[in-house]
Amino acid sequence: DEQRSLLLRSAARFPLPEGMRFSYGTAGFRADALVLHSTMFRAGIIASLRSLKNDGAVIGLMVTASHNQITDNGVKIADPSGGMLSQLWEPFTDAVANAPDADHLLRLICDFAEKEGISFDGSCRAEVLMGRDTRPSGESLLEAAKEGVNAIAGSAATDMGVLTAPQLHWMVRARNRGEKASEVHYFEQLAGSFRCLIDLAPNHGQKSTISKLVVDGANGVGAEKLELLIKMLDVSFIEVRNNGKGGGILNEGVGADYVQKERVVPDGFGGDDVGIRCASLDGDADRLVYFMIPSASGKDIILVDGDKMLSLFALFIKDQLSVLLQGDVKDNSFQPRLGVVQTAYANGASTDYLKRSGLEVIFTPTGVKYLHEKAAEYDIGIYFEANGHGTVLFSKCFLSWLEARSNELSSNSAGSDQQRAALRLMAVSKLINQAIGDALSGLLLVEAILFHMGWSISQWNELYHDLPSRQLKVKVKDRTAVVTTNAETTVVKPPGIQEAINVVSAKYPRGRSFIRPSGTEDVIRVYAEASTKDYADGLAKSIAELVE
Ligand code: 16G
Ligand code: ZN
Numbered sequence: 001d002e003q004r005s006l007l008l009r010s011a012a013r014f015p016l017p018e019g020m021r022f023s024y025g026t027a028g029f030r031a032d033a034l035v036l037h038s039t040m041f042r043a044g045i046i047a048s049l050r051s052l053k054n055d056g057a058v059i060g061l062m063v064t065a066s067h068n069q070i071t072d073n074g075v076k077i078a079d080p081s082g083g084m085l086s087q088l089w090e091p092f093t094d095a096v097a098n099a100p101d102a103d104h105l106l107r108l109i110c111d112f113a114e115k116e117g118i119s120f121d122g123s124c125r126a127e128v129l130m131g132r133d134t135r136p137s138g139e140s141l142l143e144a145a146k147e148g149v150n151a152i153a154g155s156a157a158t159d160m161g162v163l164t165a166p167q168l169h170w171m172v173r174a175r176n177r178g179e180k181a182s183e184v185h186y187f188e189q190l191a192g193s194f195r196c197l198i199d200l201a202p203n204h205g206q207k208s209t210i211s212k213l214v215v216d217g218a219n220g221v222g223a224e225k226l227e228l229l230i231k232m233l234d235v236s237f238i239e240v241r242n243n244g245k246g247g248g249i250l251n252e253g254v255g256a257d258y259v260q261k262e263r264v265v266p267d268g269f270g271g272d273d274v275g276i277r278c279a280s281l282d283g284d285a286d287r288l289v290y291f292m293i294p295s296a297s298g299k300d301i302i303l304v305d306g307d308k309m310l311s312l313f314a315l316f317i318k319d320q321l322s323v324l325l326q327g328d329v330k331d332n333s334f335q336p337r338l339g340v341v342q343t344a345y346a347n348g349a350s351t352d353y354l355k356r357s358g359l360e361v362i363f364t365p366t367g368v369k370y371l372h373e374k375a376a377e378y379d380i381g382i383y384f385e386a387n388g389h390g391t392v393l394f395s396k397c398f399l400s401w402l403e404a405r406s407n408e409l410s411s412n413s414a415g416s417d418q419q420r421a422a423l424r425l426m427a428v429s430k431l432i433n434q435a436i437g438d439a440l441s442g443l444l445l446v447e448a449i450l451f452h453m454g455w456s457i458s459q460w461n462e463l464y465h466d467l468p469s470r471q472l473k474v475k476v477k478d479r480t481a482v483v484t485t486n487a488e489t490t491v492v493k494p495p496g497i498q499e500a501i502n503v504v505s506a507k508y509p510r511g512r513s514f515i516r517p518s519g520t521e522d523v524i525r526v527y528a529e530a531s532t533k534d535y536a537d538g539l540a541k542s543i544a545e546l547v548e
Pocket of ligand 2: 066067282283284285286287
């Protein structure tokens with residue numbers, strides 16, 4: 001019939017490159033941009049089917065390879081909630097990406113559609129919102145994805161142009177909630193809630209004195225969008241560097257991934273920035289780290305990573321929550337659950353700090369989808385990976401309680417500490433992206449909290465002292481030979497390794513280490529931390545030797 005021949009005709013124009021094998025993995029499909037046209041076309045089909053499966057809800061398709069080099073590209077699909085594509089669809093997505101030819105592809109799609117109860121009879125229209133980062137290959141790859149969407153009859157693709165990944169996720173979520181969803185609305189929501197937090201700060205009169213923040217935009221989309229956001233905010237304390245206009249290359253010697261992994265000063269920063277509050281975004285602006293340059297002579301930085309952001313957010317939210325809950329006992333019948341989600345990569349000192357502060361800390365395996373899912377189980381769930389990806393999720397039930405409580409307070413005790421705490425929590429829930437980690441909203445929340453506390457970046461950094469840590473990777477023939485459990489902290493296969501790791505780690509003061517197969521590279525990763533740098537290095541090396 002018509003749908004079949006449409007699919008066959010379009011698919012024939014996007015042949016699978018020979019010898020390639022694609023895997024959706026933790027971060028979507030990623031590869032050299034030159035081999036991705038068939039993958040993009042097929043991702044477009046998946047997005048359409050996903051929309052049909054959800055009764056025509058809007059699905060997102062983002063063309064980006066995040067922090068990878070500029071010649072790479074990739075694609076991620078966003079579900080109706082604005083979160084990542086359901087893991088249940090990953091096997092099908094992989095199969096579609098690797099179908100050898102148009103006939104196989106058609107058969108796969110028809111079988112899957114039948115199994116999932118998806119019909120192509122035109123009774124339901126699919127809608128896919130698309131965005132891309134600033135990579136030069138993005139435009140033609142996005143066109144290929146559009147053709148994929150159009151290969152499913154009755155589907156509509158809307159090209160939103162150049163966006164940060166979190167902007168697209170935000171728009172998908174907003175659209176499906178029937179809210180205004182353009183870029184201007186995104187900026188207005190961030191700017192409005194940021195202003196609200198500043199005005200509610202104890203020292204709000206001093207907002208014109210906020211000290212300078214310099215942001216490394218990774219020569220990517222985040223820089224461009226942050227410049228727009230700054231205009232909307234009408235503030236002068238934020239300076240954007242590495243905005244891609246000065247000839248710098250995306251992610252080359254710049255950006256959050258570089259700064260966090262290499263722990264050195266990014267290009268464009270130097271002696272003049274000593275002691276100043278600095279931050280780095282990654283190539284699609286879903287990761288953020290802060291840093292400080294301690295001296296003009298070296299390349300070293302003091303890194304303020306995702307764990308520290310998590311701690312800052314958790315501390316502030318816990319404080320506001322306890323102010324809000326103090327007083328009349330009858331309202332305390334609702335006890336919101338606050339949860340903090342980390343991975344094994346979280347610095348042990350951060351976990352200690354959070355637990356000492358009375359917070360509930362939970363661990364999941366590496367990968368945003370696991371952290372996000374866990375955080376969503378709480379009334380307020382805060383998650384971060386050490387690499388700077390994270391956000392704060394507020395449950396629907398908590399938000400409606402908060403709104404009711406806030407209305408009540410504004411009529412009974414306007415201007416009280418309790419009312420201000422309620423307003424602050426509401427502002428945080430609007431500022432911080434509810435769909436996915438977002439460097440721009442994370443940055444504004446950090447800035448608002450530092451202002452509220454009256455803290456410098458050094459004072460923030462002093463919340464706790466990171467234990468020295470060391471990461472290594474070991475090339476192995478088959479990384480799937482290593483199987484872990486307990487959020488990747490315990491090896492179950494091959495037998496005997498975990499016992500050996502325990503014995504070696506116990507020899508070092510505060511020694512902790514784990515190994516896990518990478519989700520993105522053919523390696524086993526080794527993490528070690530201990531009381532001194534030499535100990536951490538030594539422990540990592542010994543563990544790596546066990547793996548080899
Ligand atoms: C992906 C994940 C990131 C994780 C990294 C680990 C998403 C969107 N991204 O980039 O969260 O930290 O993989 O890589 O989930 P690895 O498995 O190679 O260590
Ligand atoms: Zn990213």
